[in-house]
Amino acid sequence: MQQRFDEEDKLLRIQREEFASQIQSASARQFLCSICLEEYSEENIVRLEFCDHALCRTCTKDYVSSKLEEHRFPILCPMCMADDHKGNPGTITDITVQQSGITNQQFDIWVELQMSQFSVLVHCRKCKGSAYVDRQDLEDTTLLPCPLPDCNYIWCKACQQSVVIGGAKHSCDGSSELDHLMKQRGWKYCPSCKTPIQKEMGCNHMTCMSPGCNTHFCYLCGGAIITSALRRDIQAAISAHYARCRLFEEVADRALLP
Structure with a gap:
């Protein structure tokens, strides 16, 4: 048993030495930031998707912050844009944004811009509430129900007039409602x-x-x-x-x- 213990202990020491060597090697590697053109260690690298351009964390934060202030989305790689990239330009991803050190307020803007790709913020005139709805669903429908569960208000997307479910078929010019009333009376x-x-x-x-x-x-x-x-x-x-x-x-x- 002692011999077995010694063998396992030796194996663990070898693995620790290899791991430490890998860390030291990574720290020793240098890369050149594509924006500020300064050299940094591997641990400060940020590589963008598709293009593999390398940015330092400080430049990444500054660049992302400036684009969020402009409400630009998606945020493309600055080097790809400068080089007139012909293929798929690099993009700033969610992980990159989270690691860039931006403020909570800026991150809220990022989330809102992300959601705007697939959803639209809808405001209800009756309850004054707001919620995101699927962009495709919004494009496919003519009548808009309030997206909040406690409100049953429905209105026409084209003319913004309220619509009563179970009543006359809605028409923006009122002709269908008038026909219904004429027949009823x-x-x-x-x-x-x-x-x-x-x-x-x-x-x-x-x-x-x-x-x-x-x-x-x-x-x-x-x-x-x-x-x-x-x-x-x-x-x-x-x-x-x-x-x-x-x-x-x-x-x-x-x-x-x-």
Whole structure:
């Protein structure tokens, strides 16, 4: 057992000596910073992805800080940009940023810029809250629900108007909502100019009041009777229409319905 212990102890001493030698060798190696052109030991090296340019930690911190102040993202290798790099330029990665020694406030900016690649900050006008949503989902949808779980507000991405789920289909110009209301209340459009008309009392003969329209139509069937300003032609057309339709058909007034 003593012999076995001695062998293991000897092996451990050899491994420690090799490890110490590797550390000493790494410390002895020097590299040239691509920005300040000063030589530094291997432990102060920062190599960027793709291009393998070497920067010292001080220059890395200063460069990253300046780009974050400008809200530039992604942050590309300064040497690749200076050399008009034709391939994939080197980039500052998350690990590089964390090791560069920037402030917490600057790191918050970095995280926000990272998230902006894949998400968009959405503000809700109702609850005044904000949250990030997936950029692709935002591009694919026309209606925006509040991203916060305690708010059920929904609005149109194009016109910013609020949208009621379960109500009329939304249209930015209000035409779909008007159609829904017209059908709900039993109102009619003028068959010529499409002006909404509500009958309150009287017969089913309607005269469009829109300037220059001169259309007469039936409120019961919705059909056009005549477009004219001549009394004789109007009377003849009314008589012909109500020979097959009902002039005094009672139509339920649904204007007071909820």
